Amino acid sequence: MSKVNHTDTVRETLIAKLTYGEYMPGHTFKLRELLEDEAFQGMSQTPIREALLQLVAKDILIGQRGFSVRVPIPSVEHLTEVRAIRTKLEVMAALQTLDSWTPKDIAQLEKFHQALVKAKSRGDVRNQLKQNALFHMALCRMQEKSYLKTMIQTLWAITGPSVGFLYEAGSPSVFSGTHPHEDILVALKTRNALLLESALIRDLASSGTRIMEVLHKKLSPEALTVQPFKKMELVRDRQRVGRQLQQGE
Numbered sequence: 001m002s003k004v005n006h007t008d009t010v011r012e013t014l015i016a017k018l019t020y021g022e023y024m025p026g027h028t029f030k031l032r033e034l035l036e037d038e039a040f041q042g043m044s045q046t047p048i049r050e051a052l053l054q055l056v057a058k059d060i061l062i063g064q065r066g067f068s069v070r071v072p073i074p075s076v077e078h079l080t081e082v083r084a085i086r087t088k089l090e091v092m093a094a095l096q097t098l099d100s101w102t103p104k105d106i107a108q109l110e111k112f113h114q115a116l117v118k119a120k121s122r123g124d125v126r127n128q129l130k131q132n133a134l135f136h137m138a139l140c141r142m143q144e145k146s147y148l149k150t151m152i153q154t155l156w157a158i159t160g161p162s163v164g165f166l167y168e169a170g171s172p173s174v175f176s177g178t179h180p181h182e183d184i185l186v187a188l189k190t191r192n193a194l195l196l197e198s199a200l201i202r203d204l205a206s207s208g209t210r211i212m213e214v215l216h217k218k219l220s221p222e223a224l225t226v227q228p229f230k231k232m233e234l235v236r237d238r239q240r241v242g243r244q245l246q247q248g249e
Contacts, residue, residue, distance in 0.1 A: 006047035018157040021129040028070040086155040093140040165214040
């Protein structure tokens with residue numbers, strides 16, 4: 001039972017780190033480094049390996065020969081599709097709970113946005129990305145588990161790393177005028193569905209457009225279309241069969 005719990009913990013922690021943009025596209029996971037991560041201290045290699053395998057199976061990460069796992073470098077086409085799906089699902093999730101927001105809930109959402117603004121003023125990119133993700137997670141009520149929320153979480157884990165491209169040269173000024181988060185907060189307070197939808201779409205579309213521009217400039221034509229790798233499970237099964245043949249099992 002302990003092994004299963006540790007695997008779940010590692011998997012959810014890795015998903016959160018991907019969502020917060022802590023890993024850039026192309027990042028290769030090394031067991032030694034993960035074992036030294038404060039979040040995984042005291043754990044063995046087994047739950048970490050299993051968690052990585054599960055994320056490969058979900059197409060969040062990709063596996064290569066030799067059990068190497070990395071964050072995929074997205075093609076423009078793939079990232080455009082995933083972000084479009086994520087936008088539709090986030091709007092759906094936000095509109096579902098529009099009438100249930102209390103002043104206390106909205107105050108918590110405001111705290112995430114204010115923390116984002118403060119992080120931006122300090123040039124704290126890592127915390128800025130995290131607070132932005134936390135704002136969206138709270139808006140979608142991710143703590144209320146459902147199939148819709150699981151899909152949104154998976155899409156965030158896929159798109160989160162690419163947001164880091166926008167911040168390599170510092171914090172970009174993406175919006176002019178009122179920040180979409182502020183319009184979202186007004187929409188929640190006034191139960192304005194049209195404003196909520198338009199502000200959320202503007203929020204996601206603006207950063208998405210900038211990311212696509214960076215991808216076109218930053219990556220070579222070869223890198224813009226990543227060839228899929230064989231999944232780690234298949235590699236491991238092949239090696240297991242090979243050992244069994246050698247041992248005459």
